[in-house]
Amino acid sequence: MYTPKLFTELRDYSREKAFSDLFAGITVGIVALPLAMAFAIASGLPPERGLFTAIIAGFLISLLGGSKVQIGGPTGAFVVLVSAIAGQYGYSGLALCTLLAGIFLILFGIFRMGGLIKFIPFPVTTGFTTGIAVVIFSTQIKDLFGLHIDTVPAEFLQKWHVYLQNMGSFEPSTLAVGIGTILVILVVRHFWPKLPAMLIGMIVATLCAQVLHLDVATIGSRFGELPRMLPAPSFPDFHFEQIAPLIKPAFTIAMLAAIESLLSATVADGMIGGRHRPNAELIAQGVANIGSIVFGGIPATGAIARTATNVKSGAKTPVAGIIHAIVLALLLLICAPVAKLIPLSALAGILVVVSYNMSELHHFVAIFKGPRSDAFVLVLTFLLTVLVDLTAAVQVGVVLASLLFIWRMSEIxxxxxxxxxxxxxxxxxxxxxxxxxxxxxxxxxxxxxxxxxxxxxxxxxxxxxxxxxxxxxxxxxxxxxxxxxxxxxxxxxxxxxxxxxxxxxxxxxxxxxxxxxxxxxxxxxxxxxxxxxxxxxxxxxxxxxxxxxGLPQVEIERKPFCAFCGREELV
CATH class of the missing domain: 3.30.750.24 (STAS domain)
Structure with missing residues (x-):
């Protein structure tokens, strides 16, 4: 039976839990603000779409999900997919693709596939996660250095070829703002780990750019002013003939959302000593993705870093995630007029840090110390993610890992x-x-x-x-x-x-x-x-x-039952 975790937790909700959830929700809402905008911009979309996603999807995931402390919203894992789909089909195609992905996710939950998705091999998840981190980093070079490039190629190798050709056009002030943002984030994390380092880095970078009158590209110069409220709900217009070519990327979005959200919920379980409901979580993820598109957002899933921040801030129930969404909505209302001053190189610096955190290099290196077949799956998935696309990487990685597992089982x-x-x-x-x-x-x-x-x-x-x-x-x-x-x-x-x-x-x-x-x-x-x-x-x-x-039978001596398995020892 489908029962959201929130409904269970509210049965014995207390004042102490309410205060803990309030503090955690405010904290993670502040942390999510720069990330939501940065992920949308990295995907080639206006920053407000990331904020809409964090508000609507974050609210629905906490309201209907199967985890006590899961925080949902846009994540780095979707940047590669979203940018590719939006670049090929436009936002309307992305919206339809996300709606289909939401339906897939709901079906995953209804048919109780939550337990199966967690069996995606670790080398595959590590390979595409590290690959996504490399791709995200490569997309930020133009804004980080302030390169004068009209069009950046989508292919990884061509992209870097163009970067190297135009590296002489970099702007020192833009690079200084980006590097300064990274340094502020690292310093704050080292000395004051409980503070929202990325938000502080963005604020410091914005203040420096304004006080020193630096000529750097900002959100306002590229996208104009942010809206101060959510748009009216509406379904995107589409024709049925558009559905067929979007089934494959939609299924990839659904699989990635399922893997990422259940992985995040599992990590949270380890931190709080709890146990999430995987099928309820998948249904919530599906509803959240549909809701995100209805309000002009992008794909969403469980965010591991923000979920961990939520736990460390003292969250006790899904109420903290709901408060996080409300805080973001208030920040959108209050901060929208000044958000246009944020330098794009500051957001690029934030995403460079995110890319490094996503790469999990220690896990990547550790797999090479294990079986060679796992290392092969890791490298192949990584290269396909970087050089081809995430869809091919996940498909080939899972199939190859399954074949290797079958081979190992046949060996034993x-x-x-x-x-x-x-x-x-x-x-x-x-x-x-x-x-x-x-x-x-x-x-x-x-x-x-x-x-x-x-x-x-x-x-x-x-x-x-x-x-x-x-x-x-x-x-x-x-x-x-x-x-x-x-x-x-x-x-x-x-x-x-x-x-x-x-x-x-x-x-x-x-x-x-x-x-x-x-x-x-x-x-x-x-x-x-x-x-x-x-x-x-x-x-x-x-x-x-x-x-x-036609021979006489031999009398069978019945031995005592085995104390461990309850079967006769002669078996």
Whole structure:
């Protein structure tokens, strides 16, 4: 059942929580102000669209979300996607794309996919996050240096080629404001970590530019004055033929929003010792993105840095996030007339710091110390993000990581003939689970499968069975260590059963675990082979073989139940 976290928290809301939420909401609202404008400008859009997003989406995510302390709004992760979509389809195309993404997110939540999205491999998320950080940094060079460039190419390599060609046109005063902003942010963070360093950096840069009468580009010179209130709600105009080409980027926005928001909520859980509701969070993210577009905003998701600030400021419930949105709305009303004085190089400096924080270089480097396959996925995802686009990076990264996982699982799954061990010809007496002392009648072969029985290891299974040089009377497949089976595994067993029927061999399955047993029942395999050929343990399977061969059965000694798993030790 869908229940927002806010509704749960309000049941025992107190004055102490209210004061904590008020302080946290004011703090994170002030922190979000420069970031909201900077992310919109970096995406090639007017700064007010970032503010609209932070207000509307931030309010809805806290109102309807599944996290106690999540703060939503525009984030750096969307800069690459938003700029590409807006550049190709215009804002109307971006708005339609975000509406579709919102619908996707709601469907993710309704169909309870919140738990699945968290399984996106870490090398993939690190690769595209670091790649996004590099791309964001590269988009800020023009404003940071004040380069005189009419049009900056969208492609990464061409962009830097143009930068290097025009580096001689940089403006010292503009660069000084940008570098000064970065230094102020670093100093404030070092000596006064609880203060809003980015806001202070922006204010100091703006004051210096005005007092010293520096000739630098500002928000006003490029975008004009900011509106002092939210626009009237309206849906963007679109034609149905526009939907098809936007499905792919919309799905990418939805996936990125889902990953980023659930990752942020998980980080917050670790900080407060709580537990978020992933499906409720996805539904809230979907509603928030739709609401953002209705009020002229851009895509939104959970913001890790602002969420962490919210927690460190003492937030207790989603009320803090609602207050953060109200504070931003008040700041828009009060500060809009003076916002036009903010130097663009100051916002560029803020985004340079954001890019460095996003890059998480320590995680990037640490992956190289692990398996080479993970490092390969990391580098490929990173390069695709930087040189191609984020959509291709996520798709290729997830597919490649999944294939590598399948390969690893097939490596640890093995199939071996254990007839010699059963007959006592193999020294396994030290193994407490060994069946070396059991007697195996002639004409019986026993194979054991260890690991998941899925499509990735079918060739291993088939190759092992080729060792059976001539048809035997009974073939026993021991599956006590097979915890999972898929449709391919069932199909191969069905083919093996048909082959055994043609060759006059009785196929017996031993030690079936719960999940494979349910799969065999649903597929009809048990009815095809006969229930008597599915035995609880190897002793019963050997007795089944004796029945087929017309030999007397051996009495099975029942051992005490295992104290750990509750099953008989002979299994």
């Amino acid at each position: 799954t093995n199939v071996s003939m254990i007839t010699d061990e059963v007959r006592g010809e193999d020294d396994a007496s030290e193994d407490p689970n060994s069946i070396a002392l059991r007697e195996v009648p002639k004409g019986v072969e026993v194979y054991e499968v260890n690991g998941p029985f899925f499509f990735g290891m079918i060739n291993t299974f088939k190759n092992a069975l080729r060792n059976v040089e001539k048809p035997v009377s009974v073939l026993i497949i021991r599956t006590r260590n097979v915890l999972a089976v898929d449709a391919t595994g069932i199909h191969v067993l069905r083919e093996l059963h048909q082959r055994c029927q043609k060759e006059g061999t009785q196929l017996v399955i031993s030690g079936v675990q719960p999940q494979p047993l349910k799969a065999f029942q649903r597929s009809g395999l048990i009815e095809e082979m006969g229930k008597e050929n599915f035995c609880e343990n190897i002793d019963e399977a050997l007795n089944r073989a004796r029945v087929v061969l």
